[in-house]
Amino acid sequence: AQKITQTQPGMFVQEKEAVTLDCTYDTSDPSYGLFWYKQPSSGEMIFLIYQGSYDQQNATEGRYSLNFQKARKSANLVISASQLGDSAMYFCAMRESQTGANNLFFGTGTRLTVIP
């Protein structure tokens, strides 16, 4: 089974509007971490936001917020006030503690296009 599922291959959003990128995960590990990364066309992977499985509050970092719904196993990324520079691939990832190596499992990504 896929550990991370991103069901939206592509999304469009009008500049200055908010957009939600979906991510669901699958794990039996009680302790895990969820991450979102942005990959522009240049290829670098830019860390955006982190949510720990035991965190009570949803994570926020500037215009990025993570809508963490533990019972549903979802960790959607919300980008507010979209900017043209937000156009990129976005990857959701999970780290499980019980694997020991702490490697990340990535989703297939969502390509976001911000329309002027």
Place this chain on the structure above:
Amino acid sequence: GAVVSQHPSRVICKSGTSVKIECRSLDFQATTMFWYRQFPKKSLMLMATSNEGSKATYEQGVEKDKFLINHASLTLSTLTVTSAHPEDSSFYICSARDYRDFSETQYFGPGTRLLVL
């Protein structure tokens, strides 16, 4: 924030030659670094986990004699693609984890595009 550099950013080589890619954590110490490969329009595929001072742990299906990894210091890991072939052409990207960071966030380098002719 944590900065990871990778060198070279782009390399073209002839089939049969070896290519070395360096990954450095610039402002933190990384006991663990990771090497990924990414095909066009695809997600990242973990190749191996590199631990400072010990042998790398390779993922299933990744040839350790083909992709040599050395993690000689807390700030440097290298990936050497030996006897490169055209099918090794890909985007290789490393990440590093600051051992002091409780979230264990991986910070990525800018990647290396390898083209084998």
